[in-house]
Amino acid sequence: MTTLDQVLEHLSRRTDQSYGRDDLRDRLVAGRPLRIKFGVDCTAPDLHLEHAVNLWMMRYLQDLGQVVVFLLGDITTRIGDPTGRSTTRPVLTAEQIERNAQAFLEQVSMVLRKEPAVLEIRRNAEWFDTMPITELLGELSLVPQGRLMSRDMFQSRVEERREIAMHELIYPVLQGFDSVALRLDITHRRIRPTVQWDHGAGAPGQAWTATADRHHEHTHARLDGGPKQSKSLGNYVGLAQPAEEKFGRLMTLNDDLIGLWAKVYTELPFADVSELARRASLGGVQARDAKLDLAEAIVARHHGASPSSACSPMAGSPRACRNCVCRST
Structure with missing residues (x-):
């Protein structure tokens, strides 16, 4: 049986910052299913390992037993996430947004369970299409303003004397309201705490716990060592590949x-991760075999392959994996 400490350790492995850890612990102890947001804008639908x-x-x-709320940002897509952008994103048509939304759903189903008890599909048009302007102004x-402008993506544009459109400034606020509308327990959006607390965080069904996912250059390095995996640069590993x-x-x-x-x-356990890193640092054949082990572990995770004992990622032998889908060719 998975213990509470094991759950928290597992989440911390890939989390750069977390907010409300004690609150999360209390909610897990309470035993009711938590609501966890995974939100995407319906722009380019090609997902990768990041x-x-x-x-x-x-x-x-x-x-x-927790519930993932997969949020399709069909309204926020019309604005475009300004993160990492030096210019305003082009506006997509409704047809493009819907096509991308369906592609997202197909790809995430490669990882997420699809039973209604643990997966809820939502769109933020549900609340933004009917929100009066007075309510939007209240949000x-x-x-x-200073908190929004302190974000790196806006600061870099200011320094480079590039324009920031008003609709881009409100994008993080709309994301924060998504969490309020969905009555979440966990989200990875950093703007959420301000909006959620001002909506009565702490009340039943609305208290918040947030974790910030790793979007830092040192973590999601691309294949060639640069800061970010990108389809346009061909330096990524695609989820649907x-x-x-x-x-x-x-x-x-x-x-x-x-x-x-x-x-x-x-x-892989941390001890095995450290061993892979050690072998990689030796260079030559040792590094090559460490990379083979890593590749097999990642591919097996996504494609359901069951490596034989002869090709266990920690076997450490310079061998061809004969029984895994990843090396079938």
Whole structure:
């Protein structure tokens, strides 16, 4: 049986910052199913391993009986997440948004359980399409301008003398309200605490616990060691890619990232992660085999392969994996 400390340790493994940890502990002890948000805007629907970090955390919680609320931001997509953007995003048509939404649902189903008891699909058009302007103004009044402008994405634009559109400034506030509308227990959006507390956090069904997922350059390094996986640069491992293609891409990973990727993208025990990192640091054949082990562990996790004892990720032998889907070719 999974203990409370094991749950918290598992969540902490891939969490850079957390808010309300004691509250989370109390809620887990109470025993009622928690509501956990995973939100996406319906822009380019190609998910990669960076996105899968949160999906696997959600799946872990689903397996414990918690409820994942998968939120399709069909309204916020019309604004576009300004994170990491030096320019305003182009506006998508309703048809493009719907097409992308369906593609997202297909891809996340590769990780998340789909039973209604543990998965709820929502769209934020449910509340924003009918929100009066007076209510929207009330939501905007809850977040100080200085807090919004302190975010790195806006600061960098100011320094570069690039424009910031008004609708981009309210984007984080709308995300915060999503959490209020869904009556969540856990979310990974950092703007949420201000909005949620001002909506009566602490009341039954509305108290909040938030965890911030890892969106830092040192964590989600791309295959070639740069700061971010990107389809346009071809330096990513796509969630929907076939097992063989995932494996091939993983074998191009920089040796010095093997330990980091093992920690973030696998379920290997920390002792095994450290061993992979040690072998990778030796270079040569040792590093190659460590990368083989990492690639097999990641692909097996996503494609349900069951490695034989001869090709266990910790076997450490320079072998071809004959029985795994990842090495079937």
